[in-house]
Amino acid sequence: MKKIAIDAxxxxxxxxxxxxxxxxxxxxxxxxxxxxxxxxDKIKPFLPETYSPQIKIxxxxxxxxxxxxxxxxxxxxxDASMVRAATAVxxxxxxxxxSLGNTGALLAAGIFIVGRIKGITRPALxxxxxxxxxxxxxxxxxxxxxxxxKPEYLVQWAQMANFYAQKVRGIxxxxxxxxxxxxxxxxxxxxxxxxxxxxTGQADINFVGNIEANEVLTGKAxxxxxxxxxxxxxxxxxxxxxxxxxxxxxxxxxxSGLKVKLGAVMVKPALKNVMVRFDTSKYGGAALxxxxxxxxxxxxxxxxxxxxxxxxxxxxxxxxxxxxxxVEQFEQx
Amino acid sequence: MKKIAIDAxxxxxxxxxxxxxxxxxxxxxxxxxxxxxxxxDKIKPFLPETYSPQIKIxxxxxxxxxxxxxxxxxxxxxDASMVRAATAVxxxxxxxxxSLGNTGALLAAGIFIVGRIKGITRPALxxxxxxxxxxxxxxxxxxxxxxxxKPEYLVQWAQMANFYAQKVRGIxxxxxxxxxxxxxxxxxxxxxxxxxxxxTGQADINFVGNIEANEVLTGKAxxxxxxxxxxxxxxxxxxxxxxxxxxxxxxxxxxSGLKVKLGAVMVKPALKNVMVRFDTSKYGGAALxxxxxxxxxxxxxxxxxxxxxxxxxxxxxxxxxxxxxxVEQFEQx
Numbered sequence: 001m002k003k004i005a006i007d008a009x010x011x012x013x014x015x016x017x018x019x020x021x022x023x024x025x026x027x028x029x030x031x032x033x034x035x036x037x038x039x040x041d042k043i044k045p046f047l048p049e050t051y052s053p054q055i056k057i058x059x060x061x062x063x064x065x066x067x068x069x070x071x072x073x074x075x076x077x078x079d080a081s082m083v084r085a086a087t088a089v090x091x092x093x094x095x096x097x098x099s100l101g102n103t104g105a106l107l108a109a110g111i112f113i114v115g116r117i118k119g120i121t122r123p124a125l126x127x128x129x130x131x132x133x134x135x136x137x138x139x140x141x142x143x144x145x146x147x148x149x150k151p152e153y154l155v156q157w158a159q160m161a162n163f164y165a166q167k168v169r170g171i172x173x174x175x176x177x178x179x180x181x182x183x184x185x186x187x188x189x190x191x192x193x194x195x196x197x198x199x200t201g202q203a204d205i206n207f208v209g210n211i212e213a214n215e216v217l218t219g220k221a222x223x224x225x226x227x228x229x230x231x232x233x234x235x236x237x238x239x240x241x242x243x244x245x246x247x248x249x250x251x252x253x254x255x256s257g258l259k260v261k262l263g264a265v266m267v268k269p270a271l272k273n274v275m276v277r278f279d280t281s282k283y284g285g286a287a288l289x290x291x292x293x294x295x296x297x298x299x300x301x302x303x304x305x306x307x308x309x310x311x312x313x314x315x316x317x318x319x320x321x322x323x324x325x326x327v328e329q330f331e332q333x
Numbered sequence: 334m335k336k337i338a339i340d341a342x343x344x345x346x347x348x349x350x351x352x353x354x355x356x357x358x359x360x361x362x363x364x365x366x367x368x369x370x371x372x373x374d375k376i377k378p379f380l381p382e383t384y385s386p387q388i389k390i391x392x393x394x395x396x397x398x399x400x401x402x403x404x405x406x407x408x409x410x411x412d413a414s415m416v417r418a419a420t421a422v423x424x425x426x427x428x429x430x431x432s433l434g435n436t437g438a439l440l441a442a443g444i445f446i447v448g449r450i451k452g453i454t455r456p457a458l459x460x461x462x463x464x465x466x467x468x469x470x471x472x473x474x475x476x477x478x479x480x481x482x483k484p485e486y487l488v489q490w491a492q493m494a495n496f497y498a499q500k501v502r503g504i505x506x507x508x509x510x511x512x513x514x515x516x517x518x519x520x521x522x523x524x525x526x527x528x529x530x531x532x533t534g535q536a537d538i539n540f541v542g543n544i545e546a547n548e549v550l551t552g553k554a555x556x557x558x559x560x561x562x563x564x565x566x567x568x569x570x571x572x573x574x575x576x577x578x579x580x581x582x583x584x585x586x587x588x589s590g591l592k593v594k595l596g597a598v599m600v601k602p603a604l605k606n607v608m609v610r611f612d613t614s615k616y617g618g619a620a621l622x623x624x625x626x627x628x629x630x631x632x633x634x635x636x637x638x639x640x641x642x643x644x645x646x647x648x649x650x651x652x653x654x655x656x657x658x659x660v661e662q663f664e665q666x
Contacts, residue, residue, distance in 0.1 A: 132577045144514060148522040181477055181565045189481040189562060213566040214573030229522060230566050232514045233546040237570035240547030244465045245578050248610060252603030263599025270585030270593045277581060 001033050002318045004311065005085035005094035008038030009063045010101020011300045015039075018100065019046040021307025026054050029315055035094055037081040039063075060084050063101075066300070070104030074112060082106060086113035089293045096294035096314045098285070100302050107145050110288045110295040117323070119330030122146050123290035124157045124228065125297070126164070127235060128283035131219035137283055138216065139165065140179075140224045144232030145288065151194040154178070154225050155202060160289045160326055161223040162205050167320035168313065169222070177211035177221035179230060185209070191227060199225070213237075242278055281306035284313025293323055334366050335651045337644065338418035338427035341371030342396045343434020344633045348372075351433065352379040354640025359387050362648055368427055370414040372396075393417050396434075399633070403437030407445060415439060419446035422626045429627035429647045431618070433635050440478050443621045443628040450656070452663030455479050456623035457490045457561065458630070459497070460568060461616035464552035469504070470616055471549065472497065473512075473557045477565030478621065484527040487511070487558050488535060493622045493659055494556040495538050500653035501646065502555070510544035510554035512563060518542070524560060532558070546570075575611055614639035617646025626656055 006022065008015040015038055022034045033054050036043055040059040047055070062080040064073045077083055082101050086109040088094040097114065099106050103125070111123060124142035131137055141157045142149065158176050165174035178195055180188045185196055187210055199207040211221050213234055226234060249271075253264035285298035285306075294317040298310040317323070339355065341348040348371055355367045366387050369376055373392040380388070395413040397406045410416055415434050419442040421427040430447065432439050440458070449456060457475035464470055474490045475482065491509050498507035511528055513521045518529055520543055532540040544554050546567055559567060582604075586597035618631035618639075627650040631643040650656070 132581055147514060147520070147525075179566065181480060181562055187480070192480075192562075213569035214576070216570075217573055217577040229514055229525075230563050233512065233563050233566055234570055236546035237549075237567055238574050240550055241571050241574035242578060243547070244550040245575060245607065245611070248465055248607045249582075249604070252606050253600055256600075256603040256606070260600050260603045263596040264603075266596025267586055267589075267593050267600055268596075270589040270597075271582070273585050273589070274578065274581045278578070 001031055002096075002315070003033040003035055003094040004314055005035050005037060005088040005097045007082040007085045007097070007099035007101055008036040008043055009060070009081040010099045011298070011302060013301070013303065014100060015043050016046050017302060017304045018307050019043060020304030021311060022055060023051070024304060024308045025311040026052050029311070030054070032315055034311075035088065037085045037088070058084060058088075064105045066102050068102055068105060070102060070108040071112075073102070073105045074108045082109055083113065086110065086295070089114050095318055096296070098296050098298060098310055098314060100298045100300055100307070103297055106295065106297050107288060110291045114295055115292045117290055117292055117327050117330055120156055120160075120290035120326075122153045123288050124153070124160075125286050126161060126289050127286035128280065129216070129235070129238060130278050130280060131217055132277070133219040136169065136171070136222065137280070138219070138222055138224055139169075140216070140226060140231055140235060141289060142226060142228035142231050143235045143286060144228055146228030149191065149227035149229070151191060151198055154195045154227065155198050156330070157289065158199060158202070158205055158207070158223065158225045159329065161225070163322060163325050163329070164287065164289065165222050167322050167325065168316045171222050173206050174222040175208045175220070176205050176223045176225060177208050179213065179216070179224050179226035179234065180210035181212070183210050183212060195225070246275075281309050283309065285310040287313070287317070290326070294318065334364055335429075335648070336366040336368055336427040337647055338368050338370060338421040338430045340415040340418045340430070340432035340434055341369040341376055342393070342414040343432045344631070344635060346634070346636065347433060348376050349379050350635060350637045351640050352376060353637030354644060355388060356384070357637060357641045358644040359385050362644070363387075365648055367644075368421065370418045370421070391417060391421075397438045399435050401435055401438060403435060403441040404445075406435070406438045407441045415442055416446065419443065419628070422447050428651055429629070431629050431631060431643055431647060433631045433633055433640070436630055439628065439630050440621060443624045447628055448625045450623055450625055450660050450663055453489055453493075453623035453659075455486045456621050457486070457493075458619050459494060459622050460619035461613065462549070462568070462571060463611050463613060464550055465610070466552040469502065469555065470613070471552070471555055471557055473549075473559060473564055473568060474622060475559060475561035475564050476568045476619060477561055479561035482524065482560035482562070484524060484531055487528045487560065488531050489663070490622065491532060491535070491538055491540070491556065491558045492662065494558070496655060496658050496662070497620065497622065498555050500655050500658065501649045504555050506539050507555040508541045508553070509538050509556045509558060510541050512546065512549070512557050512559035512567065513543035514545065516543050516545060528558070579608075614642050616642065618643040620646070620650070623659070627651065
């Protein structure tokens with residue numbers, strides 16, 4: 001029985017959406033135990049009178065908030081739901097962690113409590129994002145765990161994402177591209193030129209060259225490797241641009257008179273298709289790659305469906321022994 | 334009479350869209366001379382039998398293409414339309430340059446032929462992008478002229494953009510933000526932390542702090558200052574995301590059956606409004622800031638309307654003596 005430690009108090013709709021997601025996942029995953037860390041008085045009202053013995057509650061008295069300074073929160077709030085969930089993995093009481101809470105704090109909990117895999121210099125945050133021509137999407141790393149990056153970090157990230165794509169996403173020979181400011185091999189600053197050379201010489205991965213930021217959504221790569229600063233900007237720009245456009249569109253459809261409003265009802269199925277294509281929930285959360293156990297950050301606004309998919313993602317990571325594969329690769333070195 | 338040197342051969346629709354744009358601009362700008370550099374046999378068919386004496390043609394025999402290596406092209410293709418247009422400014426035969434061609438080559442022509450303003454360490458590329466809540470947009474710099482950036486570059490870019498916003502965009506006290514990976518003052522790598530401190534200590538500008546990439550389209554800043562690598566990624570991500578979303582949407586509206594197609598006709602005015610809001614043509618092209626004369630890059634796909642707006646932008650830069658203002662500020666130092 002695999003055990004997933006769940007921070008039930010993080011995110012905008014906690015604990016309701018988290019518990020709903022767990023209840024949905026539990027029905028499909030008879031071999032997983034779901035341990036909810038959080039205030040039991042807030043959790044219980046959202047559980048049915050009787051529920052599966054696969055679901056456990058561990059009562060905690062503190063919470064990491066969005067305003068908390070990450071490292072300090074992890075060090076001082078020892079009974080916070082997020083800290084307890086990470087500690088459970090460290091103590092062998094659970095196999096993975098899921099949280100919707102403070103991203104920086106989860107990174108800190110992952111690094112300082114769960115711990116880095118020996119041989120991995122820096123863990124990286126890896127969300128999966130949509131592409132326009134398939135439902136596979138692409139993974140991006142690092143999406144912001146590191147403000148400063150060195151060439152060798154990016155090579156390790158590419159290798160880890162390669163295992164993830166093969167084992168969890170089912171892509172036999174993942175195409176790995178480097179986010180850069182041009183397609184030619186000599187593009188970019190010293191960092192990106194070095195990474196290009198290193199990735200070209202890496203026989204264990206399928207490096208397809210540089211990718212520019214306007215191409216990432218077109219499906220040219222399964223994995224986009226980036227320094228953490230630019231990767232963070234890329235992720236946020238995609239989110240911000242999509243949100244701005246869709247909200248302008250929605251506003252236009254609702255507030256341009258009756259005829260447009262009627263038309264809006266008729267085009268709804270088409271709009272819904274676009275939303276479905278751009279909905280990243282189905283990919284699960286952002287995995288923190290390079291730790292001794294799966295630690296996955298779901299979006300703070302995640303609903304029950306997104307929580308369910310994140311739990312499926314974690315189940316897959318556990319079933320495929322992703323961590324063991326990475327450990328084997330890097331500890332040998 | 335101000336003279337604008339126009340590279341008539343650059344861009345996807347050259348020379349047609351360029352000449353159409355010039356013809357439109359000429360009617361509104363009686364005090365401007367438009368000098369078209371390019372192959373006269375290709376230019377003349379798009380001009381009417383008789384045209385204003387404000388429009389001149391200078392015949393050239395070469396072209397810089399999109400595939401040319403920028404610096405080499407500038408050094409070897411001495412009779413290319415772009416090179417001749419830049420040389421005209423250097424020789425005092427024109428006051429500004431416009432091109433739709435190879436961005437890198439125009440940067441090289443700007444730096445090596447037109448020349449840097451004394452005191453400016455590195456010129457920067459500055460496009461204007463849309464925001465969701467006003468028609469003012471924001472300018473971004475550097476959008477990719479520099480792969481590597483140093484703190485002092487960004488301070489100069491902020492100061493130059495400040496003058497541009499005041500004089501050309503008519504914003505009295507422009508809000509200047511630093512693109513960073515978080516809002517707090519200690520966010521980012523060494524570069525961004527240093528820039529934050531420098532901009533905070535800069536009394537001549539209205540620095541409003543860090544801005545994250547998901548906020549740039551929301552109208553929180555009039556000027557976004559960025560290192561050139563991240564700025565390039567930001568610009569391309571906005572373009573790529575908007576293009577992907579709008580093309581998925583268009584596809585969905587046209588190919589989801591008759592009812593949706595009928596609805597699409599009804600919602601057209603609302604869709605058009607969104608497109609207008611996101612259409613950056615009205616802002617003109619990307620100005621190369623820090624040169625001894627206005628050098629402006631219009632989009633390679635620019636149509637006559639975009640060319641017209643770019644010429645209006647250049648006219649405004651000339652009328653407001655923007656270059657002289659920047660020279661005065663930096664040569665004194």
